[in-house]
Amino acid sequence: MTEEQKYMQFEEYNRTTHRIGRSASVLMAVLLLGAPFMIGWHFGAMPDYGAVFRAYLAIGLVWMISSAAEFLLYFPMLGAGGSYMSFITGNIINLKLPCAINSRDLVGAKAGTAENEIISTISIAVSALVTIVILAIGVMILIPLQPVLQSPVLQPAFDNVVPALFGALAYKYYRGHLDIAIPPLLIMCVLFTFVPSLISSTSMMIIPSGAIAILLAWRKYKKNSGENS
Amino acid sequence: MTVIQQLNSPFMYMLCGAIVFIVALICVLFLVRAWKEGLALGIEKEKMRRVVVSSAAFTVLPSIGILLGVIALSGSLGVPWPWLRLSVIGALHYETQVAQAAAEAAGLSGLSASEMTLGAFSTICLLMSMCIMWSLILSAVFxxxxxxxxxxxxxxxxxxxxxxxxxxxxxxxxxxxxxxxxxxxxxxxxxxxxxxxxxxxxxxxxxxxxxxxxxxxxxxxxxxxxxxxxxxxxxxxxxxxxxxxxxxxxxxxxxx
Incomplete structure (x- = not known):
């Protein structure tokens, strides 16, 4: 197959990915919004719309902004196929995103390439399926498993899944990019120390922290480009 | 039949299980297409196999953490709904927060099995779905x-x-x-x-x-x-x- 043919085929693949992704997203939105009404109809107890409205005003708007930021941030990182699946299956920050980045690094795929799109899609699909299978098995054996998993001795382990993940990734990513990593890390440490109330909105602070890192990366890139030219 | 027994009824398992099954089918479809396209583009099979093994290994521990989220919520919302929410769009840090706010808006003192009513439950379900819907809608539209x-x-x-x-x-x-x-x-x-x-x-x-x-x-x-x-x-x-x-x-x- 010539490069031109490969390009054409990949373009067609991408078009179909968007078609399937959009259809799947709409289907899931309809199913998820429809499920509470089906439950209400079945039990003869429909949702209290006033309560939904009040609670939505209290916390829904925050999640709306957070979702918009997630869409803008993660779509370029996960690729089209990976993004559609991630937005359908969730658990992006604590699972899908690090999983896809890990796979990309494992095979050395470069961002923006067809290989990256394929690797990211395979990685996220496998991750989502493994989660679905583990949850399904877990739900089936939930009752006998519950005492073990809820044992107070094991709770610190499961309460600290995210720090365990980010600690491991910090070593992996910081060691090659200390010049990019140190300034946002210091700024975030100072910010969270002086304004501890921000700790409950850490996911929102990814935006300024990421922006600082990208700015430093851009300066580094321009500097290296200038030296090479 | 108590409220919690109704939330764990076969109807709830069938409804939630059917949606999770559809999600699994969507993932299989994406996986098969990407695998075939990878082969067509000349990506080595061994490389893709390594990605599958690494991603599966990577996912096991966080998934057990997610399962704990299901267990944590199952006390007040039954097993099937938290199972669905944490399989579709959900996130560990999100579900409890929204469910708690919805329960308070529905007139409960908090997420509690003893206070739960079927009306409060359907209200909580609707809010949990509505709040996290936006990234899905944005990706479908834009x-x-x-x-x-x-x-x-x-x-x-x-x-x-x-x-x-x-x-x-x-x-x-x-x-x-x-x-x-x-x-x-x-x-x-x-x-x-x-x-x-x-x-x-x-x-x-x-x-x-x-x-x-x-x-x-x-x-x-x-x-x-x-x-x-x-x-x-x-x-x-x-x-x-x-x-x-x-x-x-x-x-x-x-x-x-």
């Missing part, structure tokens, strides 16, 4: 146009530097990830120093200690992979480091 715009930007940059990929886009994504990690590590430091009052140094030290244990374990895996040339160490480095860090959390909790 995903294609956004993706085209990104590709266009990359093509122009690539043409300028005469390459077929990588460049600043690659570094920018690494930087974004570095920023993400920095925000979380920063929050652990801030939590320790000011978590119980500014500069009290009496906050929760556990997340920072666990992160340090994870970093240390990763350093060992990297050493095994790069210096000792054990190829397996790379595939299991993240999952292995997480496991070691989580064991460290249990040990530290028992000791201190």
């Amino acid at each position: 995903g294609k146009a956004y993706s085209k715009r990104l590709m266009k930007g990359r093509s122009a940059a690539d043409a300028e530097k005469g390459s077929s990929g990588g460049g600043f886009g690659d570094l920018a994504m690494t930087a974004m990830f570095v920023g993400l990690i920095s925000a979380y590590i920063g929050s652990y430091v801030g939590g320790l120093i000011s978590g119980n009052g500014r500069f009290s140094f009496s906050g929760n030290w556990m997340p920072l200690a666990v992160a340090a244990a994870g970093a240390l374990a990763m350093a060992v895996f990297v050493w095994l992979s790069e210096k000792k040339k054990y190829s397996w160490a790379e595939s299991f480095s993240v999952a292995g480091s997480m496991l070691i860090a989580m064991i460290a959390a249990v040990a530290l909790d028992l000791i201190f």
